[in-house]
Amino acid sequence: GQQLNQSPQSMFIQEGEDVSMNCTSSSIFNTWLWYKQDPGEGPVLLIALYKAGELTSNGRLTAQFGITRKDSFLNISASIPSDVGIYFCAGQLPQGGSEKLVFGKGMKLTVNP
Amino acid sequence: ETGVTQTPRHLVMGMTNKKSLKCEQHLGHNAMYWYKQSAKKPLELMFVYNFKEQTENNSVPSRFSPECPNSSHLFLHLHTLQPEDSALYLCASSLPQRGRGGGYTFGSGTRLTVV
Numbered sequence: 001g002q003q004l005n006q007s008p009q010s011m012f013i014q015e016g017e018d019v020s021m022n023c024t025s026s027s028i029f030n031t032w033l034w035y036k037q038d039p040g041e042g043p044v045l046l047i048a049l050y051k052a053g054e055l056t057s058n059g060r061l062t063a064q065f066g067i068t069r070k071d072s073f074l075n076i077s078a079s080i081p082s083d084v085g086i087y088f089c090a091g092q093l094p095q096g097g098s099e100k101l102v103f104g105k106g107m108k109l110t111v112n113p
Numbered sequence: 114e115t116g117v118t119q120t121p122r123h124l125v126m127g128m129t130n131k132k133s134l135k136c137e138q139h140l141g142h143n144a145m146y147w148y149k150q151s152a153k154k155p156l157e158l159m160f161v162y163n164f165k166e167q168t169e170n171n172s173v174p175s176r177f178s179p180e181c182p183n184s185s186h187l188f189l190h191l192h193t194l195q196p197e198d199s200a201l202y203l204c205a206s207s208l209p210q211r212g213r214g215g216g217y218t219f220g221s222g223t224r225l226t227v228v
Contacts, residue, residue: 031216040222088156
């Protein structure tokens with residue numbers, strides 16, 4: 001089945017540092033999504049990307065939909081302690097209206113104050 | 114509060130017990146999903162319902178039995194579970210949109226421990 005390769009699997013950074021993570025796939029996706037999961041909670045949508053090449057920002061977060069439609073990255077600038085959590089990428093396959101998503105394995109972020 | 118409510122938040126059950134997990138959304142979404150999230154493993158899709166009809170069963174053991182009485186409610190009935198079934202069970206919903214998927218809205222999950 002389709003797989004998303006998400007890297008790195010974990011990061012330990014100091015408060016104030018920038019973070020970058022990406023996802024790649026052998027499949028083409030119509031939509032790329034980035035989620036964050038706080039401990040003990042469900043994933044929450046951070047950014048959605050709908051067009052190849054699209055670059056979207058949400059506060060300190062910036063994400064891009066790769067030109068080939070097979071990859072995406074997420075950057076977090078000037079990290080703060082509440083950025084701690086697991087970040088997931090997800091891609092929606094071009095299946096004519098289906099919402100079925102494929103998820104990456106997640107990147108666990110630890111921010112040291 | 115995301116709009117998808119899961120109850121209970123925590124559940125401890127014995128291997129011979131029968132229990133049910135509940136998920137409810139009033140977002141007007143037509144698709145609902147059950148996911149299993151185990152430690153150090155990716156999200157595992159279990160079941161998909163579209164307009165109350167099950168459209169996907171991802172080879173889930175029969176000790177997990179889903180029920181979707183309407184587009185707003187989803188249940189996961191549990192019986193004779195094993196300790197390895199201990200995990201966070203997440204419910205999600207979505208509104209299928211051609212060409213511009215809005216992604217899933219997740220609930221906070223039920224932390225299940227099988228003893």
